[in-house]
Amino acid sequence: MSINTYLDNLASSLVLSDAEKRGITTSLTSLFSKIDNYFSGVSGKAVFGSYARHTILPRNVDENSDVDIMIIFDNPENHKPQAFLNRIKSFVNQSYSRSEIYQDNPTIVLELSRIKFELIPAYYAYGTINIPDGPSDWRYTNPYEYDKMLNECNQENGYKIKPIIRLIKFWNIKKNYRFYASFEIERKIAEELRFARYSCSSYTDYLTRAFEEIKKLPSMTNTRIDTALNHIEKAQMYESMARDYDAECEIKKVFI
Known part of the structure; x- marks a missing residue:
């Protein structure tokens, strides 16, 4: 896979x-x-x-x-x-x-x-x-103003933003001890990834970019984000070497 x-x-x-x-x-x-x-x-x-x-x-x-x-x-x-x-x-x-x-x-x-x-x-x-x-x-x-911004961001990025938000929220539960509030994650991604389509195409691209933006929030959890980014980078390396099993094992470490 x-x-x-x-x-x-x-x-x-x-x-x-x-x-x-x-x-x-x-x-x-x-x-x-x-x-x-x-x-x-x-x-x-x-x-x-x-x-x-x-x-x-x-x-x-x-x-x-x-x-x-x-x-x-x-x-x-x-x-x-x-x-x-x-x-x-x-x-x-x-x-x-x-x-x-x-x-x-x-x-x-x-x-x-x-x-x-x-x-x-x-x-x-x-x-x-x-x-x-x-x-x-x-x-x-004005919750509807934010909803409009998120929906536009999602549409302009091939409907990948909401799935990425769910992935980051899942990581926040499993690996980050719920350090970030859910809305804080959603707002940061929606605000910063509006034009991500110019540099991102795959889910891997968007996930990497989302972690990089979340890392800019005030926190003491950057090492956990760095760990996630390292797993993504290693998974991509394995995939480039046609080591698909190792790539899948590595990307799973981001979340579980």
Whole structure:
């Protein structure tokens, strides 16, 4: 098996199964219906984050995988986030009394059928979305602007960016002790690899470039990235010598 075939296959294995997708869809449909029936003063609901961007990892790979849900409240009296977090917690306690529920600032986490949903309050002000910056303050966000940037980057690079993001997130779990936040990885790759098509063509090229960009983030983990890059370089060397078995063994060391 070639290096690129291995990387392609591994990236493909890191997508949600059809069963997981059906479970999430069913839970979301029920959850949104319960939200509509329970709350007054809710102007909208939205799924965002890695699930919406199709960069989420399956739960059997990442037990911390979750689906982010924004509940957009009316907030004419400018209440602080904790007031809405309390309302969300009361809702899930009443509607899902047998499920695991806890607050993980600034969200309420609800676990249904081994799927984690993170419910976050938000409100519109002057055409912008505000989400909690801790329990006592709000901050502006525009998740759709980032989603647009990532989608454009992915399309312009032959749809290799999202698979590469999943591979780097998998490496971050398996080899890097989750040092980087998942969104930090996604944002860095999307920002820096927009024009990578001019110097990259294969998954190996893109993976190398992604590691080089991640290495620029503030960290103390550069030796782990160097180790990964060394494995990639050795795998390419073996492949150039027609030692395909050795090349495959070496590229696997990046992740397992």
